[in-house]
Amino acid sequence: MKSSVPLLDTITRYIIKRKGKQIRPVFVFLSASLCGTVNESTYRAASLIELLHTATLVHDDVVDDSNLRRGFFSLNALWKNKIAVLVGDYLLSQGLLIALEQDEFNLLKIVSNAVREMSEGELLQIEKARRLDIEESVYFEIIRKKTASLIASCCSCGAASVKVSQEMVQTMWQFGEAVGIAFQLKDDLFDYDQTAITGKPNGTDIRDQKMTLPLIYLLNHSDFMEKRRIIHTVKNGHSDSEAVARLIEKIKNRGGVDYARLKMGEYRQKSLRLLQTFPDNEYRKSMEQLVLFTTERIA
């Protein structure tokens, strides 16, 4: 990652110091091991995807105007939007060049497709979020594109890196997509968990007008007048935390949380079932544990 621009090197050092769990590379390596033996290509796939994911996070911070990322100041808080957009573009092109220089065209196709889906998913979400009224099928379309497509590309790149059949690459894509959707549903459910400090749910997503499955379920099972009241509460969530707390209770009582948990279980089961088609060895066990970790993690 060394460049000829000192400011850029300062920023990449900052990014590397504050890296996350690096779950995506783990998906790449385990998928490669499930299908064959990890090789140089696998490392390049993992690097490409982690660079890309980091670029996305940097751009997301601009998008969300976030000032914190993983508990640290985000790039745009420290260095302004200007630099954050440029560094994101730099990371993206750097990832592409690593792959291009080694003629990793298969990996590139898989990953570029995911990049397109991710930006489409974000834009679809913005478009739908305006009216705060969203079909369940659209919700699944959004999370499939926004979150699941990148995890799917980790898994299929891992498989493609060890040169297996197109069919197996496809199976690993489906596996990753199912895990990704379950992962996002788990994320949605966090908002309904009791927090350590207050013992009550945070309701942050609702206050941010983020439409998650438990809320969508309630909306789709309410009559016209009730729907209007719920949307009113969501729109004024920031100024009326009492109403948000009552809405969360209602979502729970009317089965919204249970429904999201059910759906998460379905996608998790789907992913575990796809794993059954692979030989029963330590890699499969690790992957099963990874699936459980990403869908049962408590934070």
Added chain:
Amino acid sequence: MKSSVPLLDTITRYIIKRKGKQIRPVFVFLSASLCGTVNESTYRAASLIELLHTATLVHDDVVDDSNLRRGFFSLNALWKNKIAVLVGDYLLSQGLLIALEQDEFNLLKIVSNAVREMSEGELLQIEKARRLDIEESVYFEIIRKKTASLIASCCSCGAASVKVSQEMVQTMWQFGEAVGIAFQLKDDLFDYDQTAITGKPNGTDIRDQKMTLPLIYLLNHSDFMEKRRIIHTVKNGHSDSEAVARLIEKIKNRGGVDYARLKMGEYRQKSLRLLQTFPDNEYRKSMEQLVLFTTERIA
């Protein structure tokens, strides 16, 4: 460019309606014609580069916080930064996919390299701009990366699309780089031209604390105390237009504008000399005219 997201389609229609001169595709097609016969690959190169250039403009507007682009509202003014960053990413990945789907790996390598150079150049400029004190060699490094590398990639992609020798692709890169530098110097010089309304130079670049060659020349030919005074004027340019007008006079009297014009002429000559190695036909004549147009345009 049709997508499955209506909001995205609205935005791409808006972008297409307000497209610019499309100078970069013209460089691609003329370079291809100079070296051989335009084919499908040439069209893909032109599309890839125009998409990429558009993505860069959309991101630049976020970077510069501009509200106008080519006389129209910019995307971020209309739809906020959030959407502008995402649309830029979408255009970029869409361009990559067009090339990847057709196995245009050579074109991709040339273009990805330019993307990296462009973001490096922007970041280098930001880093150097802070101190408002910049070496001439660094200035040329910045414009080579920021502006010239994309025009160079147009010309070498055009050549590569018609399957010529690596040497010819390289010559076209050098040609494009020289044109690009001359183009940027011409842009710098605009700031010293008389405007239609006041009959006086605008000095917009100076007010924006943008370090261009005429100003850099004066700084590098001033003693310590004078340098401090000049930097003071640049830093306070927005509040003291009298001082800016005096600075512009000084830059002119001390040869800064003439020097930049001289340098522009040198790069233009270099590019025309490189064209002499090609057969003397209508394409070469058109390319010569394009070089003159880009370095003599009045707006």
